[in-house]
Amino acid sequence: MTLRIALDGMGGDHAPGIVVEGAALAHERDPGLGFVLFGDEARIKPLLERRGGLAGAVELVHTPDAVAGDAKPALALRQGRNTSMRLAINAVKDGRAAAAVSAGNTGALMAMAKVVLRTLPGIDRPALASAMPTRKDPTVVLDLGANVDCDPEHLFQFAVMGEVAARTVHGVAKPRVGLLNVGTEEVKGDDVVRKAAAMIRDSRLPIDFKGFIEGTDVTSGAVDVAVTDGFTGNVALKMAEGTVGLFATALKESFRSSLGGRLGYLFARHALAGLRHRFDPRLYNGAMFLGVNGVVVKSHGGTDALGFSTAIRVAVDLVRKGANDRIIEEMHAVTAALEPAPKATVSAS
């Protein structure tokens, strides 16, 4: 059976080109996919015609409206009812698509997803989660900026959702979950992280909770899920991304700096291809909106077709592995555990 994904054809720096090409790559890899693609017909149709194999798998829905990259979320929500982004999310709501993928404005996408799809039962706030390369397997990090202020309850819910994402999307049988802090000792940090740690520990969920972790524990692969508030997560992830870019540029400059460097690169270039692959941000593209009642994935705005196809794969994995059903089950178990036991006797009040 075809799995249909709704695509925001106009979101991102290089739309609609990368959206069509990304869909084509995803379809080559997985011919069981179909797409409903929203955007400017005049610009998208010629692109689809060049990709003959894809045409049969795509339903193109014309809309001239698009959300600007710098639009304020609240404004995009009110005035953007006919935008390609909004229509893609509506398609998930209406059951015309199993998931939506957009490379557009993150804030607007989150606002629309929350309002149109609502949150899952038991979840107060959706979180933005993404995979990050480590010494071992990729680690799911959340929240990456959807919630700058967090209560312990929110961090607790992020832990539950992140664990499900690592289990379903990454296929980790028993994900190890850590809570980011300034040190690993129990006394470290502020009230929020200490209370969140207690909530995770006291819950009866079968989460393999490793307690507090530090920034270096994420890159070392000590956990499969790293939980933090959206402010810290956003700054830390961007600083880590920037560091990869900084190191990669410095490496290139070193190879170019002398004859020995240039010769060395010639010999080593095949050996170094694996390195490039391992840190290729396009292979880590696709931030999951966890906690939304529907699957929505945000692609990096500046990515290319390969990166966009990775974001589509993340959405497909979330759908096929039933991640949202797992989150609902876990949160249901939490709620049941928190409810007081039924009273043995009934008093006449």
Add this chain to the structure above:
Amino acid sequence: MTLRIALDGMGGDHAPGIVVEGAALAHERDPGLGFVLFGDEARIKPLLERRGGLAGAVELVHTPDAVAGDAKPALALRQGRNTSMRLAINAVKDGRAAAAVSAGNTGALMAMAKVVLRTLPGIDRPALASAMPTRKDPTVVLDLGANVDCDPEHLFQFAVMGEVAARTVHGVAKPRVGLLNVGTEEVKGDDVVRKAAAMIRDSRLPIDFKGFIEGTDVTSGAVDVAVTDGFTGNVALKMAEGTVGLFATALKESFRSSLGGRLGYLFARHALAGLRHRFDPRLYNGAMFLGVNGVVVKSHGGTDALGFSTAIRVAVDLVRKGANDRIIEEMHAVTAALEPAPKATVSAS
């Protein structure tokens, strides 16, 4: 005239060896330095004797006590009155040394520095600041973990102190200052960062304030000073450090993965030496305790002699460039600007 630095001879994973060797390196580079070194005489004396050139520049003060690496700060403060760490800080207080350097327990060192030396006028809380490699010159990042919860006033004071550190220690004529946030637009972030940004902008200080910056702006070298709370700063710096380690290890593995890789490394190794130098954490060692009424520098606990000598250099720079006097002046200007203008008439109340 000799500039005397107090050294905690027993702090750090490889003390007292790296302390003596680090002092020797610093003294070779700068014969105008002298040291008062606190620690276990039986262990330190033989090390000093092996470094004949250094002996004349060192006054060794015996103490058998040392702060444990995992000691709680409050306990170290109460029970550690005769520790090598405490005596080094006392030496600054008593004027026997111009600065103290320790590779020991960060929390204990901060607690002792605050209690013994107090904070500078106008500064509520000292901050931990360090240099970080970027695409251009190093950037001062603060706070790195001394203050997990911050008010706008604290972030404002960090901006003032970080600017002075970039000017004095790094010699930047007009440091550009940025406030870390989840985006660069004015509406981004929480109340704390928005109010802090307004305070910096509204102050009459001649700070070149670039407003909000993102994590990638630190690594790109867009600012000379990046201000954030201690929670975010600690997690982000450690994640960036971990990323450098991750990339460096993956690079080594790539070179070793094939004959081409090994040959390439042979040709390129001189070209790559510059890369290693540029990201060498030992050359960025030495976190400044800004805002303390005295100069205290924290070396990484796991560093070697070269790293410890860098921490000594940071302390020397802070002293020679009069960083604390500059901070006092700036904070005085802030206070003066905030005071109401004198009234023109006096009412009889």
